[in-house]
Amino acid sequence: MCGIVGVFGHNPVSQVIYDSLSMLQHRGQDAAGIATCFEDRFYLEKGNGLITEVFDAANMARLLGNIGLGHVRYPTAGCASVAEAQPFYVNSPYGIVFAHNGNLTNVPDIVESLFHTDMRHLNTTSDSEVMLNVFAHALTRRGAVKPNEFDIFAAVEEVHRRCKGGYAVISVIAGVGMVAFRDLHGIRPLVFGSRTEGGKTEYMIASESVALQVSGFKIEHDLAPGEVIFISDAGELYTHVSLQAHEKAPCLFEYVYLARPDSTLDGASVYQCRINMGTKLAAKIKREWAHVPIDVVIPIPSTSRVAAQEIATRLNIPYRDALVRNRYVGRTFIMPGQAMRKQSIRRKLNPIPQAFEGKNILLVDDSIVRGTTIREIIAMVREQGAKKVYVSSAAPPVRFPNVYGIDMPARSELIANGKTVQQLATDIGADELIFQDLQDLKDSITEAEPGLAHFDTSVFDGTYVTGDVTEEYLATLEKQRNEAAKHTEDVASHITRNFSSRL
Known part of the structure; x- marks a missing residue:
């Protein structure tokens, strides 16, 4: 889950890209980067941290040009070093910068062919750099001094043939233009828009619609599965949809947790989707929990707030925002390392005691993934004198790894894996x-946008829409994940010990 944005303008675009990244910061807090192009030369600034930490007046002033792209990252593959921050760059052919959201499922096979057949060098462990080199090699094979739209479309078709998984990509080719494309199933989101400035048309492509709206771009459409958009350096717009494309199956978890409520994804208002989630969950509570006495509904902010309000309305029970969120602590779901996530929970949420004392509480969460957050919150609520603590989730149990770009690939990390609901309740401490x-x-989601009927539901039911995810692949992924997690935990523990010793 990263955030990407690309802008083709007729005036300097660095500030527009920055403003759009600020609207996508929730999609990645590990690193940020912006690349612009001026007179066929790239200007690139990137680093670890939030956009406010990476960019300042001095380096923003160095980002020259009327075309560029930006990226906010959290790691799904590889490490969290600054070397992995995007955009990535290669100088052959033409010079290309590249921003990617998603995850590839066949990286080892691609890497082998890149080394031995294409003879291209990789400098990181990022699958984004792998995909960039596939795209660059495909353009090289076309042999054009300056590629046209047909060369671009053919190169993207080769990317689709060689790269499996979920991906949304925006790229700028020096002296050629901007390219954006979406995977063959439309798993990861990508939306296209335009605006008119001084009688000229400018374009933006981004992960979520809010990134366009903040700068006054009108939403044109969400890219279809396998669709590529090419905007030439002269401002000419070309589109193509791959014959390899499948029926659209966007990631269901985007609507539950990842996207902002004020976004529209593939035509569906995320806000309306979450209202619908609350409506349906309230109906289930009425059916199955008639015996459960609930005094107050309290959301675990902030993603579950919309669903919780609807549940309270439908059940005719008071709603209270009684867990106060510290906005200066990041989203614990996307923090690297379990120890860091656990330490951040109590800094992130603080309870209002009078809302809990002597009451039967219904906590509403958007989902339960690792269980770290909900377990700590239930403990906090009991400390405030709650009589009973009931928990509802707007999503089904997350029982399976995600392989398309969300940081939950190891089954051992998923608290619901292999457990019944009752066992889960006991594990997290809920009544x-x-x-x-x-x-x-x-x-x-379908009720919010009837055109959406199929989804990637793999984290809930283990059905992977790309059809290439095997048990062997998942076992290998989990082993790699566990080794990486252990290293991250060791580093976090070392930092914590050193910091504590200096206090």
């Missing part, structure tokens, strides 16, 4: 626990 049904979750 009762209830989950949204998968069909109700899918219906919540």
Whole structure:
């Protein structure tokens, strides 16, 4: 889950890209980068941290040009070093900068062919750099002094043939133009828009619609599965949809947690989807929890707030925002390392005691993934004198790894894996626990946008839409993940010890 944005303008675009990245910061807090192009030369600034930490007046002033792209990152593959920050750059052919959201599932096979057949060098462990080199090699094979739209479309077709998984990509080719494309199933989101400035048309492509709206771009359409958009350096717009494309199957978890509520993804208002989730979960609570006495509904902010308000309305029970969020602590879900996530929870949320004392509480969460957050929150709520603590989740249990760009690939990290709902309730310390049904979750999106009928539901049911994810692949991924997690935990523990010793 990263955030990407590309802008083709007729005036300097660095500030527009920065403003759009600020609207996508929730999609990645590990690193940020902006690349612009001026007179066929790239200007690139990137580093670890939030955009406010990476960019200042001095380096923003160095980002010259009327075309460029930006990226906010959290790591799904490789490490979290600054070397992995995007955009990536290669100087052959033409010079290309590249920003990618998603994850490839066949990286080892591609890497082998890149080394031995294409004879290209990789400088990081990032699958984004792998995909960039596939794209660059495909352009090289076309042999054009200056590629046209047909060369671009053919190169992207080769990327689709060689790269499996979920991906959304924006790239700038020096002296050629901007290219954007989406994977063959439309798993990761990508939206295209335009605006008119001084009688000229400018374009923006981004992960979520809010990135366009902040700068006054009108949404034109979400890219279809396998669709590529090419904007030439002269401002000519070309589109193509791959014959390899499948029926659209966007990631269901985008609507549950990843996207902002004020975004529209593939035509569906995320806000309306979450209202629908609350409506359906309230109906299930009425059916199955008639015996459960609930005094107050409290969301675990902020992603679950919309669903929780709808649940309270439907159940005719008071709603209270009684867990106050510290906005200066990042999203714990995307923090690297379990120890860091756990330490951040109590700094992130602080309870209002009078809302809990002597009451039967219904906590509403958007989803339960690792269980770290909900377990700590239940403990906090009990410390405030709650009589009973019930928990509801707007999503079904997350029981399977994600391989398309969300940081939950190891089954050993998923608290619901191999457990019944009752076992889960005991594990997290809840008196009762209830989950949204998968069909109700899918219906919540379809009711908001009837054109959406198929989804990537792999984290809930283990069905991977690309059809190439095997048990062997998942086992290898989990082993790599566990080794990387252990290293991250060791580093975090070392930093914590050193910091504490200096206090």
